[in-house]
Amino acid sequence: MSNRKPAVLLVDPVTVGVGYKQAVRDMDMSVVSLFTNEPADLKVTWPHHAEGDDVSLYATEAAEVLTALADIDYEIRAVVPASESGVHLASVIAHELSLPCNDVELARARHDKSLMRDHAAAQGLRIPAYRLVHDPSEVREAAESIGYPVIVKQCDGAGSIGATLVPDAASAENFQVVDETNYFGWTVDAWLVEEYIRGREFAVNAFSSDGDHRVIDMWEYRRPDDRDYDFPLWDNVQAVPDDPDWARIEEYVCQVLTAFGVRRGPSHTEVKVNADGVFLMEVGARLPGGPATDQWSEFTDVRPFHDTLECYLGRRPALMDKPINSRAMFGAIAIHNEVGPGTLVAMHGLEEVRNHPGVDKVLVSYEPGDHVPPTRDTLSIPLGAWVSGPDQESVVRVLAAIRAMVDLEITPDQPAD
Known part of the structure; x- marks a missing residue:
């Protein structure tokens, strides 16, 4: 029997690293973290990335990681992709260590959108x-x-x-x-x-255990009008199971997960749905970003980080078979800069948003005096908020109230001479 200390290897635990590290500790194991960015870069973007680690490794190639793991006094029991950047590498390392993982041959196709499309087409899945x-x-x-x-x-x-x-x-x-x-x-x-596929757009969160799939929830990306868009986040509203598109989305997503070799752990699949059917936008073998993990932990029986570890340790988590027991419905909002690049003068209504019933968390990306680009991606959202309510209608009302409260005062850039 090995005398090495049992540990979990977390790959790129940056955005949700605290949750994963606490779950590992709760299971009486040590934390070995692998980061695929340079230490100097991480000290700027994620200065506290290594907090809570027993060992921190920095590498991008599986062979280098395996060599480093052989030189430390820890026995790796599970390899967990803690963010999208680590999904492929985590599968390769787990496979080499003969640990539970998803299909390693399809790991790259679960990340690279071109390979994703190629594989989906070969599997007969509906895609653009x-x-x-x-x-x-x-x-x-x-x-x-x-x-x-x-x-x-x-x-x-x-x-x-x-x-x-x-x-x-x-x-x-x-x-x-x-x-x-x-x-x-x-x-x-x-x-x-x-x-470009027109239709309703959904993010579908699921867990898998030994090839069984369970959809945990769906979030609809709601836009203010029917114009085409390239950035979906505006009002995100958790869907209800009696939504007219729920059943066919659920069936399609389970087909996608099987086709892409997702056998264990969390997944986040984005789809569009219209009269022609359900279309794959992308699939990721990881926990969702944004509010879902915090909201699950606060208002449901889902323990996202613990349940993920159970999956990658080769065990079946309780959530695969028990009711979710959600005590609220969820939503999220992204307030955009739609006036063009400029300097933020003030974010009017911010304190009212923070104190509004149903608002669980407020995220502010810019302060007065900062230059604010037009919002076109997740890195250029001036203000976001996570909300909850007893039902979907309540959530929608809170999102509308937030929009009515907030006014971004921005001085536009002067055109160059």
């Missing part, structure tokens, strides 16, 4: 028409072969960084890459040009 391009100059040809409107996405992207709606030939002709790096700071060298 698409083309892969390696240079912005190729966008127009790809778009015209598909038909307008199209949307251009980074293949390795997240958070809608770089997602651009291209409505017509003139826009395609003048297409320029705004973001040369993705959400994780990686240089972008490939883009997916795909058919």
Whole structure:
């Protein structure tokens, strides 16, 4: 029997690292964290990223990680992808260590949007028409072969960084890459040009255990009008099980998870649904971002980090078989800067939002005096809030109240001479 201390390897535990690390401690194991960014960069973006670690490793290649793990006095019992950037590497490392994991052969397809589309097409799943391009100059040809409107996405992207709606030939002709790096700071060298699907958009959160899937909840991305968009976050509202599209979305998402080799752990799948059916936007084998994990922990019997660990330890978590027992419905809001780039003078109504019944958390990204870009992705939202209520109607009312309270006073940039 090994005398090495039992531990869990967390891959890129940055945004939700505290939750995972506490869950590992609760299970009487040690925390070994692997970060795929340079330490110097992390000290700027996530200065407290290594807090709570027994060991912190920095590497991007599986072979390097395996060598480092062999030199420490810990026995790794589970490998957990703690963010999207670590999904592929976590699967490879777990496979090499003969630990429970999702299908390693499909790990890259669960992250790279081009490979995701290729595999979904091969599996007969309904998806948008698409083309892969390696240079912005190729966008127009790809778009015209598909038909307008199209949307251009980074293949390795997240958070809608770089997602651009291209409505017509003139826009395609003048297409320029705004973001040369993705959400994780990686240089972008490939883009997916795909058919723009109109319809309702949902994020579906599920857990899997030994190939069984259970949908935990769905969130609808609600927009203020029926215009096409390239950034979905506006009002996010948790769907109810008697929603007319729930059953077919649930069935489709379970098919997607099986097709992409998701056998254990949490997943976050985004789809669009219309009269033609349900279309895959993307699938991620990880916990959702945003409010879901906090809201589950506060108002349901779901223990997102503990339940995830159970899955990757090869055990079946209780949530696979027991009622969720939700004591509230949830929502989230993103207040956009729609006036163009400028300097924030004031965020009127902020204190009223913080004190409004049903508001659980307020997230402020800019202070007066800061330069504020137009909102086009998750990194450029001036103000967000997470809300809860006894039913969906209450949640919708709170979101509307927040919008009525908030006024962003922004001095626009002066045009260059």
